[in-house]
Amino acid sequence: MIIVLKPNIKKAEETAVLKEIRKLGYRPHVIRGVERVVIGAIGDERTQHTLETLTTWPQVENVMRVQKRHKLVSRESHPRGSVVKAGDVEIGGRKLVVMAGPCSVENEKQLMKTARAVQKAGASILRGGAFKPRTSPYEFQGLGEKGLKLLAKARAATGMPVVTELLAENHVDLVAEYADILQIGTRNAQNFQLLIAAAKTGKPVLLKRGMSMRIEEWLLAGEYVLANENPNLLFCERGIRTFESYTRNTLDLSTIPIIKEESHCPIVIDPSQGCGRSSLVAAMCKGAVAMGADALLIEVHPNPAEAWSDGAQQVTIEGFAKLMKDLKPLAAAAGREWPT
Ligand code: PEP
Ligand code: MN
Numbered sequence: 001m002i003i004v005l006k007p008n009i010k011k012a013e014e015t016a017v018l019k020e021i022r023k024l025g026y027r028p029h030v031i032r033g034v035e036r037v038v039i040g041a042i043g044d045e046r047t048q049h050t051l052e053t054l055t056t057w058p059q060v061e062n063v064m065r066v067q068k069r070h071k072l073v074s075r076e077s078h079p080r081g082s083v084v085k086a087g088d089v090e091i092g093g094r095k096l097v098v099m100a101g102p103c104s105v106e107n108e109k110q111l112m113k114t115a116r117a118v119q120k121a122g123a124s125i126l127r128g129g130a131f132k133p134r135t136s137p138y139e140f141q142g143l144g145e146k147g148l149k150l151l152a153k154a155r156a157a158t159g160m161p162v163v164t165e166l167l168a169e170n171h172v173d174l175v176a177e178y179a180d181i182l183q184i185g186t187r188n189a190q191n192f193q194l195l196i197a198a199a200k201t202g203k204p205v206l207l208k209r210g211m212s213m214r215i216e217e218w219l220l221a222g223e224y225v226l227a228n229e230n231p232n233l234l235f236c237e238r239g240i241r242t243f244e245s246y247t248r249n250t251l252d253l254s255t256i257p258i259i260k261e262e263s264h265c266p267i268v269i270d271p272s273q274g275c276g277r278s279s280l281v282a283a284m285c286k287g288a289v290a291m292g293a294d295a296l297l298i299e300v301h302p303n304p305a306e307a308w309s310d311g312a313q314q315v316t317i318e319g320f321a322k323l324m325k326d327l328k329p330l331a332a333a334a335g336r337e338w339p340t
Helices: 011-023 045-056 108-121 145-158 169-178 192-200 215-226 255-262 271-275 278-290 317-333
Strands: 002-005 027-032 037-042 060-064 084-086 089-091 097-101 125-127 162-165 181-184 205-208 233-237 267-269 295-299
Touching (some): 011 037, 011 045, 045 060, 097 108, 097 317, 108 125, 108 145, 108 317, 162 169, 169 181, 181 192, 192 205, 192 215, 205 215, 215 233, 215 255, 233 255, 255 267, 267 278, 271 278, 271 295, 278 295, 278 317
Parallel strands (some): 097 295, 125 162, 181 205, 233 267
Antiparallel strands (some): 002 060, 027 037, 084 089
16 A cells, blocks of 8 residues: 655654554555655555555545555656665766676776776766676686775775675675675576565665566566665666577667656666677667666776676777767757766
8 A cells, every 4th residue: 555645744743654554554664755755555455445544644645555566666656756876876867877887897907997987988886796696607706805895996086886796695794885786686686585685785776687587577576675675776677588699688678668657766777788799788778868768787898808707798998988978969868967
């Protein structure tokens, strides 16, 4: 059930509603919008009629039943769309956000060079993997904590917040100590215990779409984050497995209008994992921006041919700078402010 409070009510009136929701046996989740407060009440769906008595309360504007299985992430529960903050950067607002950096953190020189260059070109968040989910156990697994320390160093030097992946529950505290956004990768997108643990840190969670995940399953995986008291969720489309083998994955840009329709959470597009080919990254970014994506997640490497992971899909520093120039008019046409 969704309980919409009237605008500008007093804190005590809000507290009274929360108390009553708990008394009726439901867990309230408060979503604070610019003008009003919306409360999602989660509990036994068969007895929700009891909550309908709240319609008679003077501070309550409306009580609505959410038919969908994804309740807290649904657009119905928060029609205006959420803005998620990482450091000073707002994702989901008018400004387009570009997250860029190498697939993997390899060494200080590589990371610093890339961080400075992507920032100069207009990126506002630095990406880089320290724990890498590799298909083969013989491939580079990431620098681990050393990589996290380098990311923190790059953040200190540039001021850019950092997004990085966590692979397992026993990484959560360590990664949360360094990262501004916790990335849950495609291979872990339905690792519910990991999602719960990540949510409980209170840090923004960037949830990649599982490579074989249906949109409803993705929305429900996101629901785990909001249901664990963390409203800071970003959905990230990174391509799904199809019969097509020309590209590494099939990047599903239809998720942009679909997530906008179904959810209030921002949508991020990752064209790098999405296509697996650097030559396709620019065109997919342009499409994503024109379609209303809130942010892009782009892999950039000073020398992709020598990258320790995902070399074929990383764009060069020069390629990234050109792409950013080309995106600017498209962002304006889509009604977005440019990051710089
Ligand atoms: C990545 O971002 O480098 C990555 C491994 O992502 P995904 O989980 O989408 O494959
Ligand atoms: Mn990668």
